[in-house]
Amino acid sequence: MSTVETELPEPASKIELPAHLGGGGDIPTFDITLRVRRYDPEFSEESKWEDFTMTMYGTDRVLDALHKVKWEQDGSLSFRRSCAHGVCGSDAMRINGRNRLACKTLLKDLDTSKPITVEPIKGLPVEKDLIVDMEPFFQSFREVMPFLINRDHTPTKERLQSAEDRERFDDTTKCILCAACTSSCPVFWTDGQYFGPAAIVNAHRFIFDSRDDAGDMRLEILNDKEGVWRCRTTFNCTEACPRGIQVTQAIAEVKQAILARQI
Amino acid sequence: MSTDSIAAPRSNSAQSPKYKRNKASHSSFEMFAWLFMRLSGVVLIVLIFGHLFVNLMVGDGIHAIDFGFVAGKWSDPFWQVWDLAMLWLAILHGTNGVRTIINDYAERDGTRMTLKTILYVASAVIIVLGTLVVFTFDPCPPGAVIDLPSFCPVP
Numbered sequence: 001m002s003t004v005e006t007e008l009p010e011p012a013s014k015i016e017l018p019a020h021l022g023g024g025g026d027i028p029t030f031d032i033t034l035r036v037r038r039y040d041p042e043f044s045e046e047s048k049w050e051d052f053t054m055t056m057y058g059t060d061r062v063l064d065a066l067h068k069v070k071w072e073q074d075g076s077l078s079f080r081r082s083c084a085h086g087v088c089g090s091d092a093m094r095i096n097g098r099n100r101l102a103c104k105t106l107l108k109d110l111d112t113s114k115p116i117t118v119e120p121i122k123g124l125p126v127e128k129d130l131i132v133d134m135e136p137f138f139q140s141f142r143e144v145m146p147f148l149i150n151r152d153h154t155p156t157k158e159r160l161q162s163a164e165d166r167e168r169f170d171d172t173t174k175c176i177l178c179a180a181c182t183s184s185c186p187v188f189w190t191d192g193q194y195f196g197p198a199a200i201v202n203a204h205r206f207i208f209d210s211r212d213d214a215g216d217m218r219l220e221i222l223n224d225k226e227g228v229w230r231c232r233t234t235f236n237c238t239e240a241c242p243r244g245i246q247v248t249q250a251i252a253e254v255k256q257a258i259l260a261r262q263i
Numbered sequence: 264m265s266t267d268s269i270a271a272p273r274s275n276s277a278q279s280p281k282y283k284r285n286k287a288s289h290s291s292f293e294m295f296a297w298l299f300m301r302l303s304g305v306v307l308i309v310l311i312f313g314h315l316f317v318n319l320m321v322g323d324g325i326h327a328i329d330f331g332f333v334a335g336k337w338s339d340p341f342w343q344v345w346d347l348a349m350l351w352l353a354i355l356h357g358t359n360g361v362r363t364i365i366n367d368y369a370e371r372d373g374t375r376m377t378l379k380t381i382l383y384v385a386s387a388v389i390i391v392l393g394t395l396v397v398f399t400f401d402p403c404p405p406g407a408v409i410d411l412p413s414f415c416p417v418p
Contacts, residue, residue, distance in 0.1 A: 224293075229293035229294060262291055
């Protein structure tokens with residue numbers, strides 16, 4: 001080998017350095033007001049806003065602020081969270097009027113000069129504070145049969161698939177079932193009958209999987225009057241998805257597949 | 264298990280939606296309604312802008328429009344079919360659009376039924392009346408003596 005690689009030297013120390021030696025200095029702090037929509041059916045049938053003020057760091061997320069409230073100010077505040085890193089999909093909530101994951105929303109990206117509003121996701125029955133009953137959401141999910149159905153003999157090794165075939169449904173494999181899309185959909189808000197974007201996304205994941213044999217059954221289910229045809233392409237779901245799934249496009253592809261099958 | 268557990272909140276209150284899905288419909292009506300909206304929309308663009316162009320731009324344009332102008336158009340089978348297609352497609356397109364809006368926004372089944380009944384009756388009346396006029400329009404009805412347009416033969 002003739003080329004000489006110039007390597008950057010390792011930093012002398014990984015501990016925090018003062019600014020004049022090249023360190024980043026202290027993490028900036030700021031005061032925020034968190035305005036949480038509280039609901040506790042044991043005390044009142046009405047929900048109400050409650051403000052919490054605290055000092056937070058520039059690296060903190062809305063979830064950290066909620067933790068601070070629960071651990072230091074009011075232990076009765078209830079919300080779901082599990083992994084806290086945007087993978088489990090437990091902490092979808094309506095932050096400043098938009099459906100997002102509390103664990104993926106940095107406080108510094110929000111307007112901290114005004115109170116930050118945090119509400120439960122809309123369209124599902126609230127159980128307490130930020131916790132909603134997810135059962136209707138999962139009911140729709142189950143109805144589209146989100147599992148591989150293959151009538152061939154079970155192979156002794158894995159079912160092979162070309163990279164192109166895998167690419168076809170790659171986008172919709174990313175869903176973490178946080179319900180941010182379904183609870184951002186105005187059609188779902190009204191009567192809760194619509195299957196909702198999340199169920200259609202998960203049907204799409206199997207309909208366009210070359211290894212799956214039950215695409216027709218799923219298309220038949222989604223051809224229901226509460227199925228894909230209730231989509232009004234408002235793109236709320238695509239905007240809400242914390243995983244960046246092109247939800248509205250997936251729904252449109254399912255519509256086309258139903259049309260192609262029927263006509 | 265404690266016996267004094269509270270009922271699930273809001274799930275049973277009057278204004279909360281019922282989440283149990285209605286019985287599955289095994290018809291493709293919604294699919295054809297969706298398809299009809301797209302196709303009729305495309306055809307209507309041609310029909311409506313053709314209509315506007317012929318009425319407002321060609322010849323004397325807007326100054327030529329009067330009773331005689333409309334009577335002249337409807338004596339031609341081409342314009343009869345054109346206007347009939349425009350009437351039917353526009354009313355059905357509009358009716359389906361409003362039907363969708365009612366389905367999306369009405370919260371109670373009773374409201375939904377009432378609004379849709381009014382909608383369907385109104386559309387049916389307009390379609391029947393409009394079709395009747397397009398085909399039976401006669402600018403010089405026999406027996407009439409007053410207020411006849413000037414191009415009618417003098418009785």
